[in-house]
Amino acid sequence: MIEATDFKNAMSLLTSAVNVVTTAGASGRHGFTASAVCSVTDTPPTLLVCMNKASRSHEYFVENKILTVNVLGSQHENISNVFSSKMNSEQRFKHGVWTELKTGAPVLKDALVNFDCAIDQIQAVGTHTIFICRIVAIRQSQHEHGLVYFNRAYHQVGEVEVA
Template sequence: MLAAKTITPEAPAVSEEQRLAYRNAMARMGAAVNIVTTDGKGGRAGFAATAVTSVSDNPPTLLVCLNRGSSAYPAVSANGVLCVNVLESGHIGLSQLFGGKTPVDERFAAASWETTQTGCHRLQGALTSFDCRITSVADGATHDVLFCEVIDVRTREDGRSLIYFDRDYRLV
């Protein structure tokens, strides 16, 4: 079960012009493309995400933002664990599957997976995978901000990172 959420004052309404200006500006901020998976009593789920970042190395902690309207939200909330799989150049199609309305079974059938210590799915061939336990949750308006303790890390030495920039995939 996830920790209690931090209550924050309701944000002031923004105009459509402000919202679009913000979205356009954020499109200019390159970000690694990840597939986040979960499994457990709440079921198996996965989603594509760019809103993932390091918080601390002591203890190792990641921040993952999850839209409350996401089909993965109920499973992640119930399971309290997740695995962040950092994608490489050959994973564009997989990112598109996990970022769309594709049924869960079809998403997972499109790649090879291993089970992690927490019971989540680690993508075989990911550049890096972070197996995590969610330790706290903060209110992020339309999203939950998940603080995740890293239980295990697996990293490849080769490969090119898949980045999302200016509303398109790029390779680094």
């Protein structure tokens, strides 16, 4: 049997893009920092997002059936920390400049890319929920450096300009 600690330690060595996943609805705007995001298919364009069922905003994502994956750039380490902190939702959205695309879920204006999605399927697996998300709008920025998480620390990726 694999122990949870052993699994977590091994997974810390899997480099992951850092994202802030957001939703909006009657309950207001909500968001969390996530590394468990990946592409499923390009026909139709679909992402998979994993969220802990114990998260205080979990029920809002299930109810709203929309979300935006905001892929963070190297300049967003603070926003990642804010959206993984104990701050309430209203306080979190005071950080960054937010707008909307098609669904109405909050879109971080200077993210590397924003994937605006409708949640088509919801699957519970252990402690987490998997959202299967059909992409309805995409916006890319001109930023060239991404933020990744590896070995429990942030790192910058992208081409470095040579002077």
